[in-house]
Amino acid sequence: MSLETFLPTARRRLLALAPHRSDYADLPRSWRHDLIAGLTVAIVALPLALGFGVSSGLGAAAGLITAVVAGAVAAVFGGSHLQVSGPTGAMAVVLLPVVARHGAEAVPVVAIMAGGLVLLAGVLGIGRLVAYIPWPVVEGFTCGIGVVIALQQVPLALDTPRAEGENAGLVALRTLGATDWAQAVAPLALVALVVAVMIVLPRLHKGLPASLVAVVLATLVAEVARLDVDRIGVLPDSLPGPHLPVVDLATTSALFSAALAVAALAALESLLSARVADGMADDIERTRPNRELFGQGLANIASGLFGGLPATGAIARTAVNVRAGGRTRVAALMHALVLAAIIYLAGPLVGRIPLSVLAGVLLVTAARMVDLRTARAICRSGRSGALVFCVTLAVTVVFDLVMAVEVGVAVAAVVALRAMARSSGLHREPMPHEAEESHEQLTADTGRTLLHEHIAVYRIDGALFFADVRRFLDELALVSDVRVVVLRLGNVRMLDASGANALVEIIDDLRRRGIVVLLKGLRPEHQRLADSLGVIAALADERHLFDDLDDALAHARAHVRRSLDTATMG
Known part of the structure; x- marks a missing residue:
């Protein structure tokens, strides 16, 4: 940012922090x-x-x-x-x-x-x-x-x-x-009087300042009785x-x-x-x-x-x-x-x-x-909320307030990430119904079944992020006996650097085993991250990125046919 831009911006920010006449408009x-x-x-x-x-x-x-x-x-x-x-x-x-x-x-x-x-x-x-x-x-x-x-x-x-x-x-x-409990009787009596007044008085008259009335009354009692407190x-x-x-x-x-x-x-x-x-x-x-x-x-x-x-x-x-x-x-x-x-x-x-x-x-x-009513409501809301509440309370009492907030937020973040990871998943989908193919494109049912057997479609739901990438890697590492894997990414709501790196590892691992990876539905908001971390470059061809599933499957079938034809000719 240039000096000419910085100074007006700083001035506007400081003016926004200053008192205004509008503060007293009402x-x-x-x-x-x-x-x-x-x-x-x-x-x-x-x-x-x-x-x-x-x-x-x-x-x-x-x-x-x-x-x-x-x-x-x-x-x-x-x-x-x-x-x-x-x-x-x-x-x-x-x-x-x-x-x-x-x-x-x-x-x-x-x-x-x-x-x-x-x-x-x-x-x-x-x-x-x-x-x-x-x-x-x-x-x-x-x-x-x-x-x-x-x-x-x-x-x-x-x-x-x-x-x-x-x-x-x-x-x-x-x-x-x-x-010295004998000396503590008088101050404890005053404490009891204050507590009683502050509890009872609001029930009798909500408009009276219970704390001030309690202080004045207890002080008068101490003065009149000449209590040694x-x-x-x-x-x-x-x-x-x-x-x-x-x-x-x-x-x-x-x-x-x-x-x-x-x-x-x-x-x-x-x-x-x-x-x-x-x-x-x-x-x-x-x-x-x-x-x-x-x-x-x-x-x-x-x-x-x-x-x-x-x-x-x-x-x-x-x-x-x-x-x-x-x-x-x-x-x-x-x-x-x-x-x-x-x-x-x-x-x-x-x-x-x-x-x-x-x-x-x-x-x-x-x-x-x-x-107590709020505490019970939180504890009944689920184990995650109860855990965050109890941990924050305990750290506040045992250690200090700032640490309590830090620990509480950290525990809440871990719980939220765990819940997000659980809501995410990798699902193998059945191949969609194929359109009728011409005689030259394998008309036999056995041939059509063969195409299906060599294409696997996986859908990733939820989030692909650091807390859950290992599970996706382990599941996709088990893929075998196929020539093309189509990864549907349209339902991926969150993608971070770890998730993008996991995609690169998945693509590289499958390519080393002779399996082509096609990506379908990469969201625009994830495109820049995926490109900067090498997801697109890891594909065998930049054209292996699709917006439409039918186009991706057509490309997959064409690839399988070429592979089968090459194997037959060989």
């Missing part, structure tokens, strides 16, 4: 709904932001800062009108090992590095790849996150120091072994100023793998969340995936500069926004402004919230992520 009609939706989302997001900040190892303040800064930046620059961004449970799961290995001061660096990678992915147009992630992988991933979040709450729910380790399950077991503690009374973390090359290199994992998760979760929002609101413009990545990249960079956590689009908060009537980005911006007001005006009150209360909120959130 605002005159929807601003009241947007403001109410933003307030509603902020009420739901407050305990989650605090809880995920604590779960990540950086503290409640970092979670709140992330919700404000990243939420505002992603709202303006992201590709979805409905997306609400901030700290999430999945990100807390990934960050806990980072804090354990490198310390809390490494997290803003990881956020900035990951933001740069996500931003680059948006510029390069990688956003549409999320459409290729199978549904069982997404559900297994989501269910696994719910299990890990629940396990992470064990130390907070018991007011017990977190045990050493990175795996959430092992840490939970070790924490249980080190718990751990609290959030002192929160900042204002947003910190932006600053660049001081890092050296060695630190940056050590954190790169963590930043890559965070970037992959931020991109994946944000695009999945936006896809969910698109499905919930049919009357809103669809998410622009590359712009969404660009906005999430900027949001992560901004969050890191303010000392916050990496952020992603949050499925739960986005769903609340849609259900509350949000229709433009103003709803997500309103959510960020309300949380900022809480930092400036209500920091001391928020600091009195017990950590076990946040653990109760997150336990309910985690339980809602484990959708």
